[in-house]
Amino acid sequence: MRRFQFILIVVLCVACGEDYKPKPKAFLNLQYPEAQYISVDIDVPFSFETNILANKVFTKQMNAATESYGINIEYPALKGTVFLTYKAVEDNEKNLEDFIRDAQKFTLEHTKKADEIPVTPYENTNKKVYGTLSEVKGNVASPLQFYVTDSVNHFLVGSLYFNARPNYDSILPAANYIKKDIVHLMESISWE
Template identity: 45%
Template sequence: MTRKHKFLGLIVLPLAVLFTGCGEDPKPKPESFLRLDYTLGDYTHFESDCPYTFDYNTFSRIKSKGNCNFIVEYPKMKATIYLTYKPVQNNLDLLLRDAEKLTYEHVIKADEIDTRPFINRESKVYGMFSQVGGDAATNAQFYATDSTRHFLTGSMYFYAKPNFDSIMPAAAYIKEDMQNLMESLRWKN
């Protein structure tokens, strides 16, 4: 190596470091949330001594709470669907008011409440599915009835303080399961 090359090396190397080292000051990145993806649901039929049956996701587990009331637990998501059964005994108006009251108790924290009627004339299942947007305690609820003998409500709850941005993937996943449960609901004769 010649003296000229050594001299160029001494000049070029510091200049390269100087130019590559210059740039914008580092800035802190905004907070982010963990991305959660869940496997597609694999549904199986649930049968008991109670007057109704439905399909549920095998990713969850079902526990009886007595009197034909059940909880559908999602341990990995720290969430539960509460199913409450009541017989209709000339009290359908009261049962409907109570179900709607439960939904609209969340208006204070909700950004929006989207309700959709559900009708399956063949199986005599009629009801309403409500999706609650925002930081409400429950993100989805439904009620279903045959309007003469059976009434079932379902509500989704998480075991944590509601922060819709962080629970949105799990809430969307369980909402699909709730809709499937409602659509597969059948009353026993």
């Protein structure tokens, strides 16, 4: 009887001789609308444009004495928020150096979990806008961070956060979409 069971198992295994075909890897095919930009009308000492997909923009004056503001640009459909902090540069360069050092330090704090942090400098001498955009690759809380300044009066720092667990592969499509909006924000800034 055991011999019969063994032969039956062998025959069944051989009889199902269809060639194995590996399935292709699946990727998320997320389709986002083409970006359309509008000017943001809020009471801060600079102007910029944002994507209409970011339909909620909130501002809050953090400190009237030092003229600093917090601005949140929310992307409800993507469950992401770009947090901006504006600070007026005082009459000394040390103030600006401290702001830049703090922004860079914040980015470097992600090196523990980041796989790579490419930094892209930005410069528009006509509009007097200078800064950097840092893309933090890996399972980190904030995949994009940037700052811009006119080197004299204004300093703006920003970072992107998602309302989701930091899984780089999952948030990458949304982060890439918002990255284009951040670059446009940097390009559209005009100081007052």
